[in-house]
Amino acid sequence: MKEKQETDIVEQAITKAMGLRNEKKLSAAIALLVDVQKKNKTHPHLNFQLSRLFGEIGNLDPAIQHAEISLKNAGARPPLNLLLHRGGLDLLNNDPAHALQIAQTATELYQNEPRTYSLGGRALAALKNYPAAIQMLEAAVNLGPKNSSYLNQLAQTLELAGDFERALIVFGFCRNAENPPKNVTMLMANLLQRMDRYDDSLALYRRALKELGHKSYLYMNMGALFRRFEAIENAYRCYQQSLVLDPSDGGSYYNLGNLERGRLNVDVADKWFQMSTIIEPENGTFHWNLSLVKLLKGEIEAGFAEYEWRWQHDGFPSRRRNFSQPQWQGDDYSGKTLLVHAEQGMGDHFQFVRFMPMIAALKGKGGTLILECHEPLMNLLQTFPGVDQIIERNVDDPSQLPKFDLHLPIVSAPFALGMKTVDDLPTAVPYLTIPDGPDFELPNADPKALKIGFVWGGNPGFGDDHKRSTKIDYYQPLFDIPGTQFFSIQKGPREPEISEAPEKVVRLNAQIEDFRDTAVLMTKLDLVITTCTSVAHLAGALGRPTWILLHTTADWRWLMEPESSVWYPTARLFRQPSDGDWQSVFDAVGAAITARVAEQRKSAKA
Structure with missing residues (x-):
């Protein structure tokens, strides 16, 4: 009797909370269920609903915590919606590997259920296993042919896999399906832009404006199309319109900065990029692009300070080396070993190896300086002054590196050394000398030419x-x-x-x-x-x-x-x-x- 009363109290609380949710009073709904959960800590349905509410406000940690409690107490066959919800949280939390595990469990428990294949396909796509993702999403489409969202997911994954022609066909099926996703026309226009089909892309963007209304992101995409085809003034107007529609989106300022940099209006570009970083201060891409303009203007101190954000820029060509040792800050490293390691291309290495004598001068007593470089540079740099050891670049197996106490990515040298202006840069040449070794003359050289x-x-x-x-x-x-x-x-x-x-x-x-x-x-x-x-x-x-x-x-x-x-x-x-x-x-x-x-x-x- 007591257990039934407690169950009734929980269900009544959930019903009331869902009512508050429908009235968009999410905080009140969460507070109500949290209070009830204090006496019903393991109730699966209660925790499931709490997880959903926390997920709706974007608070992923408690959402995942309550989903886990619900799963542990839901028995050997948890409800399908709970499994799908848990996997969806993983995708939002950038944990596609766990989302895939959830999808595999759900597929075993609920055979021929398209939603489990959809979840698995999205997880595999996030893991960049596109062939397997496409197979899973094709299964979802076959099991749920009337669900346009599966077609949409398949088309987007085909695009990610580089199969543009087939992606375009599937997007077409999606647009013509019952209740197509609202964004499918825009996604199709984006794909056509990537395929350099200017007129077709522009026509669909204009169609998307009618379907979605005048949205900032649509004008951003149209601006990118115009810029891609060098219709710069049209691009400028689109970016301005996106800014008017949503001045809180740092992407609008960023796009204007890129456009002005392309026109070599670097002072204007600088201001736009600065605004983008004010709006989104943790966006590495915005900071990195600001650094490029600062450096282009010769603002060495500010430019290299912003350049430290390069590791948070998704498009940066080198990946950060996540060493446990701290990054060197430009101080005396007596009695310690400093590893200066390669990044980016070989030209970058040639340019920044000029700072090695300044770094070597800070060894103090008993300091050791190790320089890592690309394999084709080894013979040339083997006798570089002040360097105690030259090693070949190794990003795959850090355990093979010699022991070190501090590290420095080589392009961070001017920042660590406190370079402030172009006058501080070591510009004397030559700063490379050729080690002893084979010599040869130019064949068939004309002495007078x-x-x-x-x-x-x-x-x-x-x-x-x-x-x-x-x-x-x-x-x-x-x-x-x-x-x-x-x-x-x-x-x-x-x-x-x-x-x-x-x-x-x-x-x-x-x-x-x-x-x-x-x-x-x-x-x-x-x-x-x-x-x-x-x-x-x-x-x-x-x-x-x-x-x-x-x-x-x-x-x-x-x-x-x-x-x-x-x-x-x-x-x-x-x-x-x-x-x-x-x-x-x-x-x-x-x-x-x-x-x-x-x-x-x-x-x-x-």
Whole structure:
């Protein structure tokens, strides 16, 4: 009798709480059930409802806690809704592995139930196991063909897997299904944008505006479409409209910052990025982009302080090394071992290894300095001054690293060392010297010619490589300038393109096995011409005359100075006057080479 009364009290409380929930009085509903739960701590239904309410207000920790209590007391066959709810909380809590376990349990207990396959598919997609996710979601669609949300999930997963054509077909089925998700038209427009189908994407965005109303995020997406196809003024108007509709969304300020940076209005971009970080102070992507503009302007102290947020930027090319040892803060490390470890690309390593002597000067008594570097750099950096040990980069097995007390990502060096302005940067060159080893002469070298080494492209895997790299075709007219001799020092995936050059261009590619070989060859050349690649940084670090060919929106390290580089005194910069205009760059380079040859001949006669 007493047990029935207690059950009645719980059920009455749940009924009242659901009424409060329907009146949008969630706090009151939670308070009511929390009070009842004090005397009914393990009641499965009560804890389930408490979990749902906490989940609705986004308070995941107590939501998960109460869901666990409910599961433990629900018997050998917990209700399907409870299992699905628990798995959904895991997905919200970025724990897809546990969500998958819940989905597998639910699928075993409730066979042929599409919702369990839907949960499993979403968990697998979050784990980036797209083939398995697609299989699970296809099962959900087959078991629940009238449920448009399963089609929507399948289409989004196909898009994530890169199967754009099939994703587009499934999105089409979803749009034509009964009760399609409200956002499906927008999602389809986003996909069409990725497929570079401008007109189709724009038409669907306009349709989505009618279906969803004038939403900030829709204008953001339309702005991205216009910017992608260089309709910059239209993009600007869309971003402004998104800001008007929702001034509390940091993404609107961020998008305007990116647009202005693309137009080289760096002061305006700086202000927009600052606003984005004020609105969303924990957003690493916003801080990272602010750092790029600060550094582009030469604001070294503020720029590198913001650059420390790079590890919280999802698109950053290196992953953070989660060492238990603390990061070095620029103080004396007497009696301790400091590991300076590699990050990003090899060009970054060449640029920032200049700080190693300053770091070595802070060893004090008994300090040890270890430098980790990429394998192709090992031979070149093996005798770097002040470094006690050089080790090859190892991100997969930290247990193989030597013992150390402190660590420093190499690009954090200027921040740790307290660099404040460009005048504080160590810019004396050369700061790299070539270790003893094999030497070789330039084959077929003409002693009277201006000997020019050249590189036309970087790693195609780099995100913006299509902007920074050029084509060997642009070099063809340069090869015919009288008094010159060209030597290809291009390595990597673009190496075969040298076949397009005339036979008189000397191929040094086969002689180059690592960066030491490249460095040796550079000492034999009169000039190096390259795009923004690791070769540019190597030539600059060696103090060799270097001409660097840059896209309009070049990387932050080249700042805004027209031709000079604060990082490399012997470098001359050639910038595109407008987006994609390599021809003007090569016209200027050709004129400069001709002038250089005339100067060399004049000196020879003197």
